[in-house]
Amino acid sequence: MTDIQAPGSPGTEVPRSENEFTVKQRSQTQLILRRFLRHRAAMISLAVFLLILLWAFIGPHLWHYSYQKYTPDNSQAPSAKHPFGTNSSGYDSYAQVMRGTQTSLKIAILTALGSTLLGAVWGAIAGFYRGIVDAVMMRITDLVLTLPLFAIALVISSRTGGDWYWIAIVIAGLTWAYVSRVVRSTVLSLREKEFVEAARALGASDVRIIFRHLLPNSLGPIIVNATVLVATGILTETALSFLGFGVQPPDTSLGLLVSQAQTAVTTRPWLFYIPGAFIIAIALTINFIGDGLRDAFDPRQQRVRQ
Template identity: 65%
Template sequence: MSDHTGAAPRPPSSAQAAVAVRQRSQGELVLRRFLRHKAAVISLALFAAVVLLAFVGGALWRYDYADITSAVSVPPSLDHPFGTDNLGHDTFAQVLRGTQRSIEIALLIAFLAGLVGTLWGAFSGYYRGITDSVMMRIADLVLTLPLLAVAAVLTRATSGSWWFVALVIAALQWAYVSRVVRGVVLSLREKEYVEASRALGATDRWIIFRHLIPNALGPIIVNVTILVAAAILVETALSFLGLGVQPPDTSLGLLVSEADTAVSTRPWLFYFPGAFIVVIALSINFIGDGLRDAFDPTQRKVRA
């Protein structure tokens, strides 16, 4: 019997090497990169907590946002954590309701403006020529419109319908996204994988939706998150002018605008909804930064 003592170990076969090193799926890569962004993970948890508090806590809280209590203009206490206003409304209940409505408005604006802007910019940048010129001139026209003035005119006859307010603002915001997406697509359309897809007979729609838009997700996500924060500020401005969400419904912008004259006498009416606006805007921006890094198309392979 031969003695194998001291024999050098055999190198791993090609099959074993293939098992040791594998290419992760796109979903695994995105999740892995996102979890490395600590600020984004913390912000996601904070935003989820705010949403849960607003939509679940509002239903469980002892007061409804429209209830009028006997406590009028009282500061924060155990019974009324955020105090009450001059009519006896519980400010905590109103802030929860306002957070619900503001989040709904902001997300609807960001979704609609992001969707329209992405498609508009992608088709414009891909086809170029006359198509690009006409589509971008329309986008430039929308960009020249004064946002608050046009939104004020269009929402005047809506009686404070929140979804119509969101539609109007989205219709005036999509052009910002389209300009960014167009610039990215103009660069991506010259890449080798796009030329290869054309050579293999891929349709224009397949190239746009399978290659161009997915590889432009980073800039798209960043701009959509900016829209979420901007939407809350625009809604606040419209509410200050009396053209946003109207009583008996409420929003964070409306609460801030109603309390602007009570900052010195009843500061809780102003600072609590204002703090929620700041928390929502900052957390969504950090989430956007994390997603931008997670969708970075320059990083594809990660060792297991």
């Protein structure tokens, strides 16, 4: 007599269906990265921004002219020898735009890092403790938000000597409040979650809860606001330098190059429009990257893109 075994009994192989499939589990980080990589505008903008970054920081070491070196070719139009032309003093505009882009990017990135760090910590502490601590810290934040950013930055920058790092510090000191309010609202909702209660029950200190649990879980809004602050930093620096209160010669920046070429718009337009185009390109790419990050971290705001 032949033994009949149930399909699920040991030693019996159940044939797999041709339509059977497995589901691959992805972590939250993988899902965010996948959504960001599918954002076409953000990916194109990221590629453009990285190219500008590499060109600005590596290009000066490969180019045969220095931004401080005179050439005998005064007021030359763009050519193979001088791709962006030269100004009336004989400076190679290609070298100067590279240096100006580098300086402007350093100011923008330092501004974003400084204001994001200060604003995130300030907002996390206010949101975690609430009560009188929250009230006092948020009133200080409201005071900073009411200050006229450009006017205060102009006054302070005029007394810093035009060094790029002082300009970045000034702008960061006036923009951190925007990040603070966003992080505070996020922390207010996170502090009531189960993982925070579990950390308290295990004896975690307030400092550990804020920096180990709350801030990492607020990373999405923090990163998105940091990208916005990069654009804010470069545009504010451009305006300050354009008015003569930003970066000072012999150094240069994109805003300073535009300011110096404003009288030559009709006679030598390349001196004005080329650095202006780089300002627009950097601001636009940063905004598109921020848009992609926002959609990646919060898929509820994601728009349908073909």
